[in-house]
Amino acid sequence: MQRRTSKVSDAVIRRLPRYHRYLEELVRDGIKRISSKELSRRIGFTASQIRQDFNCFGGFGQQGYGYNVELLYNEIKKILGLNERYNTIIVGAGNLGQAIANYTNFRKRGFEVKALFDINPKLIGLSIRGIEILDIDKMGEFVRDNDVKIAILCTPRENAQQVAETLVEYGIKSIWNFAPIDLDLPNDVIVENAHLSDSLYVLSYRMAEREKENKEK
């Protein structure tokens, strides 16, 4: 199957996890085959959108005959890189860092947190679900020795850029960034932002809009 992935737009990529989520549900429910129409009804994208999206990856289904659910699920999983395992570290072992270390779902998906790092002596030496919080001074050695692929950045805003640069020096090429800042890093470093405040502010925006509309009525 020929892939034309280099042309895949950000919008398509951001829809893939949603396909993955719904297909997993279908697999869980024991559904073997699904039409693009039925998939569309469930997932809330138009059937034409779904076909277009899948065509970015060579298309998966037989028109009229529908999609083989398990095959499609496995393909999307592979495209998302979820058939790999990734050693990760969490940098910043405050509440958010600890919550992520505690969140066992990511481990099930292949993202294994090998250690947390912090500068706070009160945290260093503690463990979260058996994962140790280490002194940030040991990070370089740890990254080298443990084939760490992803750093999850949970430091305060003020330290994030500098810590990220240090991570890149240590050879980290993929950062999941929770710090509320846009990192400025070399182009070959992949940064995916999880800016929680941005999401919350979209919510308050919509609330303000609704309020205004209600007043206008």
Added chain:
Amino acid sequence: MQRRTSKVSDAVIRRLPRYHRYLEELVRDGIKRISSKELSRRIGFTASQIRQDFNCFGGFGQQGYGYNVELLYNEIKKILGLNERYNTIIVGAGNLGQAIANYTNFRKRGFEVKALFDINPKLIGLSIRGIEILDIDKMGEFVRDNDVKIAILCTPRENAQQVAETLVEYGIKSIWNFAPIDLDLPNDVIVENAHLSDSLYVLSYRMAEREKENKEK
């Protein structure tokens, strides 16, 4: 200033928190005035994109003369509903719920967590930064008595839909949803998803792509 906000696209709305973030930095740095060119250089959107975005809200600046930073910051803040205060509750007091309760930044922005709710008797009665974890049975009364505007949904996937429906029955019209599921709720309920796995899978997608490209070289 006339607003044409009803036509504002989702893409524009999702850029607003980023404007807010950068403008706040400018205010913090004591910068009084900025050209759209310089703003563009800092924020990473083109100057034309910035002008288009601002035009959705009537436009803010004087061409050639640049934007008054503080005025612009305050306008964006107001548009985002961040000059209001919102009483919130967290439903699901597991690690993620607790982490959010612990995250004091949201309070500074006007989002005050008044209580957490859970069904786990081991959690009920505990406090996170002085915020009590209450029995979910008391949620309806609490929502009514405390002018709760936002529910932050941190339950497991399995319970999320049902809990969300209960929240809507209690009069909640705005949900910040961390459960990895798309909620099916009446149209007048605002749901903003913070699907962390989706973000992580976009990261692993890009890693898989980079891996493939490197192999092809």
